[in-house]
Amino acid sequence: MKKTSQEGKLNIDGTVYRTRLSRKFIKRAPFSPSDPFLLTSIIPGTILDIMVKPGQTVVKGEALMILEAMKMQNVLKSPAGGTVRMIAVKKGDRVGKGSPLLRIG
Amino acid sequence: MALSSKIREFHEKREKLLLGGGEQTVEKQKAMGKRTARERISALLDEGSFTEYDLFVKHVAHDFDMGDKSLPGDGVITGTGTIDGSPVAVFAQDFTVAGGSLGLMHSRKITKIMDHALKMRMPLIGINDSGGARIQEGVNSLAGYGEIFFRNTLSSGVIPQISVILGPCAGGAVYSPALTDFVFVVDNISKMFITGPEVIKTVLGEEISMEDLGGARVHSEISGNAHFFAGSEEECFAQIKKLIGFIPRNNTEKAGVLTSAEPLTAHEIDGIVPDDPTLPYDVRDVIKAVADNSDFFEVMENFAGSIVIGFGRIEGRTAGFVANQPLEMAGVLDVDSSDKAARFIRFCDAFNIPVITFVDIPGYLPGADQEHAGLIRHGAKILYSYSEATVPKITVILRKAYGGGYIAMGSRHLRADFVFAWPAAEIAVMGPEGAANIIFRKEIMSSADPEETRRQKIEEYRKKFANPYVAASRGYIDAVIEPSETRKFIAHSLKVSENKEIQLPPKKHGLPPF
Numbered sequence: 147m148k149k150t151s152q153e154g155k156l157n158i159d160g161t162v163y164r165t166r167l168s169r170k171f172i173k174r175a176p177f178s179p180s181d182p183f184l185l186t187s188i189i190p191g192t193i194l195d196i197m198v199k200p201g202q203t204v205v206k207g208e209a210l211m212i213l214e215a216m217k218m219q220n221v222l223k224s225p226a227g228g229t230v231r232m233i234a235v236k237k238g239d240r241v242g243k244g245s246p247l248l249r250i251g
Numbered sequence: 252m253a254l255s256s257k258i259r260e261f262h263e264k265r266e267k268l269l270l271g272g273g274e275q276t277v278e279k280q281k282a283m284g285k286r287t288a289r290e291r292i293s294a295l296l297d298e299g300s301f302t303e304y305d306l307f308v309k310h311v312a313h314d315f316d317m318g319d320k321s322l323p324g325d326g327v328i329t330g331t332g333t334i335d336g337s338p339v340a341v342f343a344q345d346f347t348v349a350g351g352s353l354g355l356m357h358s359r360k361i362t363k364i365m366d367h368a369l370k371m372r373m374p375l376i377g378i379n380d381s382g383g384a385r386i387q388e389g390v391n392s393l394a395g396y397g398e399i400f401f402r403n404t405l406s407s408g409v410i411p412q413i414s415v416i417l418g419p420c421a422g423g424a425v426y427s428p429a430l431t432d433f434v435f436v437v438d439n440i441s442k443m444f445i446t447g448p449e450v451i452k453t454v455l456g457e458e459i460s461m462e463d464l465g466g467a468r469v470h471s472e473i474s475g476n477a478h479f480f481a482g483s484e485e486e487c488f489a490q491i492k493k494l495i496g497f498i499p500r501n502n503t504e505k506a507g508v509l510t511s512a513e514p515l516t517a518h519e520i521d522g523i524v525p526d527d528p529t530l531p532y533d534v535r536d537v538i539k540a541v542a543d544n545s546d547f548f549e550v551m552e553n554f555a556g557s558i559v560i561g562f563g564r565i566e567g568r569t570a571g572f573v574a575n576q577p578l579e580m581a582g583v584l585d586v587d588s589s590d591k592a593a594r595f596i597r598f599c600d601a602f603n604i605p606v607i608t609f610v611d612i613p614g615y616l617p618g619a620d621q622e623h624a625g626l627i628r629h630g631a632k633i634l635y636s637y638s639e640a641t642v643p644k645i646t647v648i649l650r651k652a653y654g655g656g657y658i659a660m661g662s663r664h665l666r667a668d669f670v671f672a673w674p675a676a677e678i679a680v681m682g683p684e685g686a687a688n689i690i691f692r693k694e695i696m697s698s699a700d701p702e703e704t705r706r707q708k709i710e711e712y713r714k715k716f717a718n719p720y721v722a723a724s725r726g727y728i729d730a731v732i733e734p735s736e737t738r739k740f741i742a743h744s745l746k747v748s749e750n751k752e753i754q755l756p757p758k759k760h761g762l763p764p765f
Contacts, residue, residue, distance in 0.1 A: 156581045158581060158583060158616075158617065159653070159654070159681045159684070159685035161528070161529060161682035161684045161685060162529060163581035164529060164531055165531045165577060165580055165582075166531070166556075166579050168556060168557075168579060168580055170473070171580060171616075174618065175620065177619035189455075190455045215454070216454045217454075
């Protein structure tokens with residue numbers, strides 16, 4: 147079986163080691179803090195309904211849209227109170243996991 | 252006359268059943284590059300040793316017009332035989348009969364042979380090649396799987412259990428292999444997954460091929476579900492036979508002893524490990540330089556490469572080797588390597604195989620991904636396994652043994668029986684660079700030439716602590732030895748610990764962090 151790792155360097159506690167780096171390590175996703183004002187898709191699915199319009203004021207926990215995934219209708223609630231600044235999807239759109247859906251300002 | 256006609260009738264019946272699904276389905280099986288279940292059993296066992304049971308078993312399904320259908324052997328062949336003279340119980344699912352689907356009687360044949368294996372204390376080898384549950388048999392089929400999983404669990408740690416994936420093994424069926432000790436896969440033939448590409452496409456909209464989802468390479472390299480990867484069925488059977496040669500038949504016995512054979516590469520041992528602790532080398536060369544015949548049988552070769560595990564022999568006796576691998580990811584412990592080593596140590600402990608540990612570890616892998624993946628609980632498994640193991644435990648520190656890595660890798664503190672260190676060993680709380688930066692932070696920062704001061708302080712720390720003698724002065728290591736003495740010291744340790752006996756505190760069972 148061919149090796150998929152590649153030559154590289156790794157810093158452990160201030161010491162730099164010459165070694166091969168695994169594919170898993172190279173492909174690891176860098177951490178990004180979650181945006182408390184951005185609603186994202188928790189699971190791939192289809193947008194069944196959008197209950198709000200841009201400019202509308204919403205409170206935290208208010209139902210914003212319905213995402214159908216695995217035959218379940220998930221009510222997506224507002225992550226924060228504020229004004230709907232942007233809606234990135236429309237009814238019937240298929241979205242992937244983690245797709246941005248709506249921003250509160 | 253009457254007798255001979257009965258015998259003739261028997262021969263006819265048997266001949267028919269031995270054909271399995273018949274010529275056409277056999278041809279299909281071959282077209283997929285697969286052998287038939289019977290060919291597999293003959294390839295695996297000693298010639299002529301296979302004794303089959305339950306050939307005449309019939310399925311009991313009546314619904315969906317199943318009543319009229321004949322399914323020879325109900326899609327699975329079961330029996331006992333020998334490998335190099337040692338008894339084993341075997342089942343092989345026959346894909347040519349109803350796609351090897353598992354119905355009630357199919358499962359009863361498997362559980363019968365599993366019961367034999369457990370009560371007669373011999374290894375169980377299951378060859379999986381099945382489309383999954385026989386849908387027509389409904390909940391009976393589910394009951395069948397459950398009965399198998401239950402027996403896998405009861406047998407765990409009593410007899411070695413080996414799963415060979417030579418075709419599809421999907422849905423609930425995967426959990427029997429997952430509960431066994433070693434899973435063998437073959438390139439382009441093995442397919443394992445809980446939910447297949449079709450379901451994934453329907454519910455998640457993701458397209459993925461069977462091979463990319465659960466092929467042999469995926470399970471050998473990414474998921475860690477498989478322990479041995481082979482390019483062909485033939486190679487796979489050779490691997491199984493080799494494994495059987497290394498392990499005992501059950502948990503009350505020790506593995507067979509062969510004649511001692513000097514390692515072929517013993518003379519190379521002094522030159523393998525570079526003095527500079529930041530430079531890589533292949534730790535398998537060290538194992539080969541001490542193992543009989545330089546024969547090292549690696550387990551999970553392509554998964555979590557920063558740790559190496561596998562079997563070898565010292566003076567004819569089987570030993571399990573665990574070694575940090577500086578060649579890959581600097582030899583760190585991470586989520587996968589901790590899990591890999593921990594499970595292997597527990598196998599060795601369950602089956603009376605001494606554990607020999609070679610240490611050269613810089614520490615744990617830093618990263619949000621590692622922390623979030625549970626490095627704490629996965630890392631704890633390795634501590635648990637070493638601490639719990641009552642087999643002889645011999646540890647040799649080759650070079651670095653820093654911090655938590657020092658503790659985890661079979662240290663004295665986890666009740667290793669013998670700990671040796673090579674003269675270049677650095678047993679310390681961390682590497683000199685990191686330690687000097689912390690301890691001498693003020694001096695370095697206030698210095699007119701911080702870089703020069705840092706260099707001096709690192710050197711100072713290295714001289715004082717980056718050696719084996721501080722640990723030796725406390726008795727944490729038993730001897731400082733030359734690399735060329737390693738085999739001699741290990742062999743002696745194994746000899747004197749042969750009758751080692753310690754008891755763990757009485758308990759129903761421990762709670763390892765899984």
